[in-house]
Each structure stands twice: as structure tokens, then as C-alpha cells.
Amino acid sequence: MQGSSSQKRKRLDLVPSTGSLTDPERVLYNVIRSKKDMGIWTRDMKRETNLPDNVVNKALKLLQAKKLIKEVVNIQNKGRKHYMAAEFEPSKEITGGDWYSEGNLDVDFINLVKDLCLKHIMRQKVATLDGILEWSKKSGVFAVEFTTQQIEEILRALVLDDEIVEVKSTGFGDFASVPVGRVCYRCTSKGGSKGEPKAGAMASIPCGVCPRISSCTPDGIISPRTCAYYQKWLDF
Amino acid sequence: MVTQYGIKFAVHLITNHFGNLVAKVCEDLLRRGPLTLDQLIGFTELTKEQVKNSLLVLVQHNCVQAFILEKEDVGDDREGSKVNTQYLALLDNILHRLRFPKFLEIVSQDLDEECVELLEGLLRYGRLTLKQMVDRASQRKGNTSMMHELQNPVAIDVVRESLHKLLMVRYVERCPAPSPVVSSPVEKDTKKRGAKSKVANQVPETIEQHVLEAIVPVEGIRFSLMSNTEVIKSDDSPMTSEENFGKTTVIPIQEDSTLFHANFEEFIRRCRHKVLIENVRTRLDDEAATILGAILEATRTAEKKVKMENSVPLTLDTIFTEVVKTETGRTMTIDRVRSSLVQLGCPQRMLDDSYSIDLKKIIELARNEEVESIVLKRYGRDAYRMFRLLSKADRLLETDKIAESTFVEKRDAPKTLYKLWKDEYLHMEKLVVTAARQSKFLLWKVNKPILWDHVLDEMYHAALNLSLRLAYEQEKDAELLNVPKDKIVGQLQKRYKRLRNVWLLLESSLMKLDDALMLFHDF
Ligand code: SF4
Numbered sequence: 001m002q003g004s005s006s007q008k009r010k011r012l013d014l015v016p017s018t019g020s021l022t023d024p025e026r027v028l029y030n031v032i033r034s035k036k037d038m039g040i041w042t043r044d045m046k047r048e049t050n051l052p053d054n055v056v057n058k059a060l061k062l063l064q065a066k067k068l069i070k071e072v073v074n075i076q077n078k079g080r081k082h083y084m085a086a087e088f089e090p091s092k093e094i095t096g097g098d099w100y101s102e103g104n105l106d107v108d109f110i111n112l113v114k115d116l117c118l119k120h121i122m123r124q125k126v127a128t129l130d131g132i133l134e135w136s137k138k139s140g141v142f143a144v145e146f147t148t149q150q151i152e153e154i155l156r157a158l159v160l161d162d163e164i165v166e167v168k169s170t171g172f173g174d175f176a177s178v179p180v181g182r183v184c185y186r187c188t189s190k191g192g193s194k195g196e197p198k199a200g201a202m203a204s205i206p207c208g209v210c211p212r213i214s215s216c217t218p219d220g221i222i223s224p225r226t227c228a229y230y231q232k233w234l235d236f
Numbered sequence: 237m238v239t240q241y242g243i244k245f246a247v248h249l250i251t252n253h254f255g256n257l258v259a260k261v262c263e264d265l266l267r268r269g270p271l272t273l274d275q276l277i278g279f280t281e282l283t284k285e286q287v288k289n290s291l292l293v294l295v296q297h298n299c300v301q302a303f304i305l306e307k308e309d310v311g312d313d314r315e316g317s318k319v320n321t322q323y324l325a326l327l328d329n330i331l332h333r334l335r336f337p338k339f340l341e342i343v344s345q346d347l348d349e350e351c352v353e354l355l356e357g358l359l360r361y362g363r364l365t366l367k368q369m370v371d372r373a374s375q376r377k378g379n380t381s382m383m384h385e386l387q388n389p390v391a392i393d394v395v396r397e398s399l400h401k402l403l404m405v406r407y408v409e410r411c412p413a414p415s416p417v418v419s420s421p422v423e424k425d426t427k428k429r430g431a432k433s434k435v436a437n438q439v440p441e442t443i444e445q446h447v448l449e450a451i452v453p454v455e456g457i458r459f460s461l462m463s464n465t466e467v468i469k470s471d472d473s474p475m476t477s478e479e480n481f482g483k484t485t486v487i488p489i490q491e492d493s494t495l496f497h498a499n500f501e502e503f504i505r506r507c508r509h510k511v512l513i514e515n516v517r518t519r520l521d522d523e524a525a526t527i528l529g530a531i532l533e534a535t536r537t538a539e540k541k542v543k544m545e546n547s548v549p550l551t552l553d554t555i556f557t558e559v560v561k562t563e564t565g566r567t568m569t570i571d572r573v574r575s576s577l578v579q580l581g582c583p584q585r586m587l588d589d590s591y592s593i594d595l596k597k598i599i600e601l602a603r604n605e606e607v608e609s610i611v612l613k614r615y616g617r618d619a620y621r622m623f624r625l626l627s628k629a630d631r632l633l634e635t636d637k638i639a640e641s642t643f644v645e646k647r648d649a650p651k652t653l654y655k656l657w658k659d660e661y662l663h664m665e666k667l668v669v670t671a672a673r674q675s676k677f678l679l680w681k682v683n684k685p686i687l688w689d690h691v692l693d694e695m696y697h698a699a700l701n702l703s704l705r706l707a708y709e710q711e712k713d714a715e716l717l718n719v720p721k722d723k724i725v726g727q728l729q730k731r732y733k734r735l736r737n738v739w740l741l742l743e744s745s746l747m748k749l750d751d752a753l754m755l756f757h758d759f
Contacts, residue, residue, distance in 0.1 A: 044673075075646055076636075097640070105645045157643050160621040160628075162608075170575045200609035201752035202691075205745050207698035209613040214659075216701070218244075224701040225708045234709070236737045 024051055025059045032069055032083050037091040039072050039084030073103030098150055110154075116141055117154050118163055118187070125174040126167075126184045129155065155185060162188055206233050239689065241696035242757075243267060246330040248700055252707075253333065254293055257282065261290040265300065265325035270443060272320050291323060295414075297362035298497055299330045302415040303447050321415050324447055328758070332500045334699075334750050339503045343407060350398040355407065355498060363411050363497040366461075370395045396461065399496065403459045406537070409499040410458055412451035419450065505542050508759045509533075511751075512595055515602050516580065524576045526565045528593060530558040542758065549590035552577075599759050600684075606752055607691055611661065618644045619652045623661065623682065632665060632679040653680055660690045692756040699749050706742040709735065 021029060027049050032040055040048075046056050060083065063069045072090045074082040084090060095103070099110055120135055121127045127135075133151050136142055146154075158164045164185045169178040178184050202208030206229035207216075216222040224230060243266045251259040264279045265271060271279065276287050294300035301324050332339075336359045344352045357372050358364055364372070370392045402408040452458065509532045517525035528547075535548035550558075556573050559565035582591045604627055612620040621642040626633060639649035656662040657680070667677040710717070713735045716728065724732050 078647065099643065105643065107643070110643050153641075153643075156641060157621065160624045160642055161617075162624070170579055172572070172575055199613070200606040201745075201749045202606065202695060202698060203609040203613040205698060205702065205749065207701045208610055208694075208749075211614070213694060213697060216697075218700070218704055224705040227701075227705075230705055234705075234738045234741065236734045 021063075022059070024049075024055050025063055027051070028056060028059045029063055029068055029085070032063075033085040035084070037084065037088040037094070039074065039082045039088075039090065039094060041074070041077075042081045042083070045083070075100060075103055078103060098147075099153075110157075113142070113146075113154055114158055114161075114163075117151070118158060121164055121185055122187050126169070126178060126186050128178060128182060128184045132185075158185075164188060206230055239693035239696055241693050241700060242327065242331075245696045245700045245703075246327055248703060249330060249333055250294075250299070252703075254290075254297075257286055258290040258293050261287055262294060262299065262325055262330070265323055266327060270303075270322040270324040270447075272322055276323065294323075294325070297333075298326065298411075298500075300325050301412065301447060301451060303451065304415060304417045306417050306419045324444060326444065326448070329500060331753070331757075332504075334746075335503070335507075335754070337747075338507065338750075339407075339498065339500075342503060342506050343402070346405065347401055347407075348398075350394060351402055351407075354395065354398045355402060358408065358496065358498050363495040365493060365495055366392075366396065366399065369399065369496075400461050403461050403496075406459055406499055406502040408459075408496050410453050410460075411495040411497050412453060416451050418447050501542055504754065504758050505536070505539065507751075507754055508542060508599075509536075511602065511755065511759065512598050515598050519601065520576070520579050522564065523568065523572060524579055526562055526568070527555065527559055527573060527576050528580065530562050530565060531555060531593065534558045543596075545594070545596040547593040547595055549592040551590045555591060599755070602755055603684075603688060606755065607661075607687065610691070611656070614659075615652065615655060618642065618648065619656060622649065622652060623656065626662065626680055627682045627684075630682070630684075632681045634667075635678050635680070638680060650678065653678070661687060688756055692753070695749060695753055695756065699746060699753065702742055702746045702749065706739070706746070709738050709742070 028045060028051065031045055031048050042056065042060070045051075046053065049056065051059075060069070064071070068086055069083050070086050072082050072084050072094060074080060074094050076093070082094070084094075099106055101109075117132060117136075120132060124131070129148070129152060132155070133146070133148055136146050136151060155164070159166055165188050166183060167186055169175040169180055169182045169184055171178070171180040174186070175184070200208075206227065207213055207224075210216070210229060212222055216224070216227070218224070243263070246266060247259050247263045250262045260280050260282065261276060264276060268279065273284070273287065273291070276291075277284055280287060282290075291300060291302075295302065302321050303324065304319055304321055339359065340352055340356060343355050353373070353376070354369060357369060361368075361372075373395050374391050399408065509529075512532065513525050513529045516528050531547050531550060534550065534554070538548045552570070552574060555577070556570050559568055559573055577591050577593075580593050581597065582593060608620060608624060608627070611623045615623075622638050622644060625638060625642055635650055635653060636646055638644070638653065639646045642649075644652070653662060653664075657664045661682075663681045663683040663686070665679045665681075667679055669675050669677065713731065716724075716732055716735060719728065
């Protein structure tokens with residue numbers, strides 16, 4: 001609601017300034033503006049406006065100079081020049097969402113959050129989504145406040161990393177404080193060292209992880225007799 | 237499901253154990269399915285004598301089964317048509333040769349030294365009569381001079397006793413008839429096979445299964461050790477007294493020629509149970525493992541096949557009784573047992589208050605783990621996360637969606653997914669949407685049955701390579717093995733040590749890989 005009223009106000013403000021635009025500039029500006037918080041790619045502008053390349057390029061420069069439009073990074077395709085009317089904030093589809101900063105996935109930040117959440121679960125033995133969310137708000141370890149969805153995303157990634165598992169409370173032992181049947185999270189008990197799942201039979205031998213297995217034959221150029229991976233593996 | 241490298245590996249094992257000629261015959265049978273003697277001579281281009289001898293070896297070692305297919309529609313000219321014995325290679329039995337040490341280990345855990353020795357003989361010679369087993373036992377004791385009198389009464393009793401024990405726990409069984417008549421597979425089956433014959437190797441499996449099912453001796457005599465004086469024990473035999481009577485009159489005459497061999501099915505069942513229990517132990521806890529172990533032990537003989545999808549249903553009371561019988565379960569309460577059963581995935585009781593555990597699920601999780609660890613090692617952590625997402629979702633997901641849910645850069649995701657697809661770890665579909673603007677999406681999915689076949693084939697390939705490399709290392713240092721022990725010093729000693737390490741590593745890796753082969757093929 002708020003968004004639309006401020007847009008209205010801006011549009012009123014802008015009327016005089018669009019008056020000073022040349023025809024091609026106005027056409028272009030209207031197209032860009034009609035895309036709202038999605039913005040538009042230069043190639044698409046050219047197609048939609050039917051203006052020649054040099055005209056479009058010149059108009060874009062002037063519109064930018066007049067601060068009517070801005071260039072934005074489109075996460076979907078960073079190589080493409082993408083423009084948006086100045087009054088809009090790029091949508092999630094353009095920025096990539098909460099975990100992005102300046103068009104890049106903020107991997108360091110994500111890993112930090114993951115790590116802190118994991119440590120919290122480890123300490124708690126079992127934890128629920130609500131519990132973790134509350135801890136993230138109250139403990140003061142995070143400078144920002146996370147939404148439920150964000151914490152959910154972090155937990156989901158930790159599950160995919162096989163760092164934690166989603167289980168239903170049995171009400172026994174570690175689950176004693178959680179109502180029976182509630183979904184909670186627990187660290188995986190891994191045989192191997194932390195972070196690395198137990199290597200399977202294939203993962204522990206050269207052929208199991210060999211990129212050339214499909215071209216390796218008993219008597220071929222690539223063969224277990226001549227194989228360099230084996231040479232290295234059996235180098236005692 | 238017979239994979240290309242499965243056959244290659246099987247042929248390799250046969251070559252190692254019995255030489256090239258036998259392997260040639262075996263390979264043709266594996267590749268072409270059941271053949272007659274004449275056909276085999278034609279395909280192998282060996283002499284009749286060579287083929288016959290090879291077949292004898294293969295039959296003796298339970299790697300080939302002869303059978304006669306009953307023809308239904310030739311009733312009129314039955315006399316005219318000549319009986320055609322066909323030979324069927326038993327791929328599974330060939331591969332089991334790799335596992336003999338494991339089978340012996342199981343017996344040494346469950347039974348005594350005599351039983352281990354007896355089984356060792358059966359594995360080494362394929363199949364033996366009681367008399368041959370006694371001869372062998374006497375030989376081992378150094379009684380060779382007495383061989384033909386054989387009348388070391390102690391030996392025969394000891395052997396009979398051990399054989400009886402092995403039969404009771406089903407580790408040994410009577411061999412099927414040498415060349416039984418088998419009815420043709422049902423019409424419906426034939427059609428299905430015809431239609432699917434392009435799908436790799438559907439045919440041999442179906443025939444193999446059909447023949448194998450048909451030749452198993454009836455339950456009553458399969459595990460019985462009958463002698464002149466003994467009558468079939470009918471306690472676990474479903475036969476009517478009339479049948480009983482009929483059998484007892486025939487058997488005394490055959491007594492001496494009755495052949496016994498290891499019952500691989502039971503060994504594989506034991507291996508599977510072990511894997512199930514250990515998986516539950518790591519995934520859940522010791523209690524759940526104890527309970528599953530007790531259930532499987534109690535229902536062992538009630539399992540109709542190795543690949544049981546669900547455990548045989550038992551009531552909570554029965555389960556509890558079985559659990560407290562075990563050492564680790566002695567102190568458990570019935571509430572604890574119930575809650576573990578819930579953890580094991582049986583939330584509701586069936587109508588008759590019985591519980592049954594989804595074993596297929598446990599096997600599936602174990603397979604996933606093996607495949608995921610390959611993905612992690614071969615393609616890295618991002619790929620691992622994406623693969624696990626798809627594996628869990630079990631449906632098509634779009635590239636960006638995958639990237640988002642796994643915290644992978646959107647521009648990097650397609651590359652990784654493409655690599656996985658190219659190596660046949662993922663299935664891909666293109667989706668073209670023609671709305672305001674035409675856009676193309678790529679959808680990805682883990683197709684488990686197909687992937688598992690693919691991974692299994694890679695595993696056979698890897699097993700073959702391990703075995704070839706082992707042979708190569710031995711051959712390279714052949715002269716080292718002929719040097720007397722006391723001469724191995726200095727530089728030689730270093731080489732000798734290396735060879736031993738190489739040997740140990742390759743052997744143990746092969747055994748571990750074989751566990752994975754069983755997981756994907758036999759369980
Ligand atoms: S033998 Fe060497 S080249 Fe061949 S599959 Fe194994 S590791 Fe790869």
C-alpha cells in the first residue's frame with residue numbers, strides 16, 4: 001500500500017521533468033518504468049521501442065544523468081546491462097534475495113550463520129525451529145534479525161550438508177523437553193571426522209572417484225596397469 | 237539387472253579360478269543366456285570335449301545349472317522331439333566366490349571349528365556327498381591309508397554332526413537335481429520379455445529367476461540330512477504322509493549320491509541383516525539396533541526371499557520377549573521398545589497389533605549414502621548438497637530453485653548440474669515456456685533405479701580394476717615372491733614391505749567394495 005502511494009506522489013513530481021525529455025528518451029523511459037521493480041535488459045528495450053542502437057544508448061546516458069533511471073545488477077544474468085526506473089528497489093528476482101549482496105551470494109556470511117546455528121544445536125542436543133529463531137534474536141550473536149524463513153533456509157542447508165538431521169521427538173532422552181511428534185533438529189552422528197561423512201567403499205579407492213572411468217579399459221591406453229592415480233595411491 | 241562390467245568381472249573371477257577355457261564357455265553363457273551344448277560349441281569354437289569339461293567344472297562349482305525346458309505345445313510328437321538340455325550361467329553364484337572368506341567368517345562366529353572346515357571343503361570343491369566329506373575329513377587327519385575302508389566311525393559321526401548343524405541353520409542345502417525339467421515361463425512373462433528385450437539384459441534375469449525358483453528342492457528335504465535309518469523329519473515339512481512315504485522309499489537308494497553345497501541365499505541373508513542392523517545403529521541408536529536384530533533373528537526362517545521389503549510382522553509382546561532374550565536388550569522396558577519401533581518407522585500398529593519394519597527403506601538410505609559419498613569426493617561439496625536436495629525431493633526441480641535451496645551461486649549451479657548429468661548421476665528435462673517471452677528452463681532429478689544400476693556397473697568396473705591391479709603388482713614383483721625369506725634384506729626388504737602393503741590395501745579395498753556390491757545387487 002505504502003509503495004503505491006509513494007509511487008503516485010513521485011509520478012506527480014516527475015511530470016514536469018519528463019516534459020523536458022526528447023521523444024526517444026520519453027519512449028524509452030516509459031518502457032523502463034513500466035517494468036517496475038523488475039527492470040529491463042537493453043536488448044529488450046531496443047526490441048520493444050524499435051529504436052536504433054545508437055539512439056537508445058545515447059538516451060540511456062541522458063536518462064541516467066538526469067537520475068531518472070539506474071543501472072542494476074541482475075542476478076539471473078550478470079553480463080547483461082539492466083536498467084530500472086530510479087524510484088524502484090530491485091525485486092528479489094533481480095537481487096537474488098536476502099542472502100545476496102551486490103549481486104553476489106554472500107557465502108562467507110551464510111557459512112558464518114550456518115556455523116553458529118550448528119554450534120547452537122550441538123550444545124542443545126536437539127532444537128526446534130522456533131527455539132533457534134528465538135535464540136538468534138535474544139542471544140545477540142547476530143547483528144541482523146532473521147526471519148523464520150531465513151532460519152528455515154539455513155537449517156535446510158545444514159540438513160543437505162548432512163550436518164544435522166530432521167527428526168521427530170520421541171519424548172525420550174534428549175527429546176524429553178520437546179513434545180512428542182514435534183519436528184526437531186539434531187547433529188548427525190558421523191563416524192568420521194567432523195564435517196566429512198564416512199567415505200563409502202567407492203569413495204576410498206581411485207576408480208570410485210575417477211573422472212576417466214568411462215574411458216578406462218583393461219587393455220586400453222588408460223588401464224589399471226598404467227594408471228597414474230593408482231601409482232599415487234600405492235606409493236608407500 | 238546384469239551390467240556389462242558385472243559380466244566382465246564375473247568372467248575375470250572364473251579366469252582366475254579355472255583358466256581361460258572355462259571362462260570362455262562361461263562368458264558365452266553370461267552374454268547370450270541359456271544355451272545347449274551344440275550351441276555352445278558353435279559359439280565358443282571349442283571342441284565338444286573342451287566345452288563338456290568346462291561345463292562339468294562350472295556345474296561342480298555351482299556356477300552353471302543345467303535344465304530342460306518343458307515344451308507345452310509339442311504333446312503330439314513328444315517322442316520325435318529330442319530333449320535339449322540347456323545350460324544357464326548363475327552370475328550371482330560366480331560373484332559369491334569373492335565372498336567365500338566372509339561366509340566362512342559367519343560360520344566361525346555362529347558354529348564350531350568342524351563346521352568351518354566342512355564348509356571350507358564345500359566352498360573349495362563346490363559340492364560334495366557325505367562320503368566325500370568324510371573322506372576329506374579323514375584325509376585332513378592323516379588317515380589316508382584307511383581311505384577306502386573309510387571306516388573310521390568317529391570321523392563319520394563327527395562329519396554327520398557338523399553337516400547336520402550346518403543344515404539346521406541353513407548354511408548348507410541339498411543340491412538341486414542335475415538337470416530338472418522346468419516348465420516354460422508363463423505366456424504373460426514371455427510377452428513382457430519380448431517387449432522389453434531391448435532394455436539391457438532383462439531376458440537372462442527373468443529366465444534365471446524362473447529356473448532358480450523351479451529347481452529349489454522342496455522345503456522338507458532341502459535342509460534334511462537323511463540316512464538309511466532316518467525318516468524325513470516332518471516337523472517343519474508341509475508334505476502329506478503320502479508324499480512322505482513316496483520320498484522315503486526313493487531316498488535310501490540315492491543316499492550316497494546326495495550332493496550338498498553351501499546355501500548362498502542364507503549367507504547373503506545374514507550379510508543383509510548385519511548391514512540393516514549396523515545402519516540402524518549409526519542412524520538411530522544401539523537400542524533400535526538391538527530390537528531390529530532380535531526381530532530379524534526371530535523371523536529368519538520365515539523370510540521368503542533375501543530382498544524382503546518389510547520385516548515379518550510380529551506382535552509387540554513377541555518382539556519384547558525376543559529383545560529381552562538378547563544380552564543388550566535385557567534391561568529394556570516395553571515402553572522403550574515401543575518408542576524405538578516408532579523411531580524405526582512403524583508408527584501405527586497393524587490391525588492385529590503387529591509391527592513390521594520397512595527394510596527396503598533402510599537399504600535405500602544405505603545406498604544413498606554410498607552414492608552421495610561418491611558425489612562429494614568426485615564433484616565437491618556444492619554438488620553434494622544439490623544432489624542430496626534432488627535425491628530427497630525425488631522429483632524434477634528447476635536449476636534456480638536448486639541453487640537457491642542449496643546456497644549455490646546461480647551462475648555456478650548449471651555447470652555442476654550439467655557435469656552430474658553427463659556422468660549419468662542426474663536426469664535432465666528441458667522445458668520451454670512460450671509466454672510473453674520465450675524462456676527455457678532446465679529441470680533435474682535423481683532417478684534412483686537407473687542411477688543405482690549405473691553406480692553398480694561402475695562398482696563392478698572398479699572391482700575389476702582393483703583385481704587387475706593386484707595381479708599386475710604380483711606379476712611385477714614375481715621374482716620377489718620366490719626369494720627365500722631369510723634372503724630378503726636391505727633393498728629387497730623394502731620392496732617386499734611395499735608389496736605387502738600394496739597387497740593388503742588392494743585386498744581390503746576389494747572386500748569393502750564387495751560389501752557395496754552386495755548392497756546394490758543382492759540386498
Ligand atoms: S584404473 Fe585409474 S584410470 Fe582407470 S578408472 Fe581406475 S583410477 Fe581411473
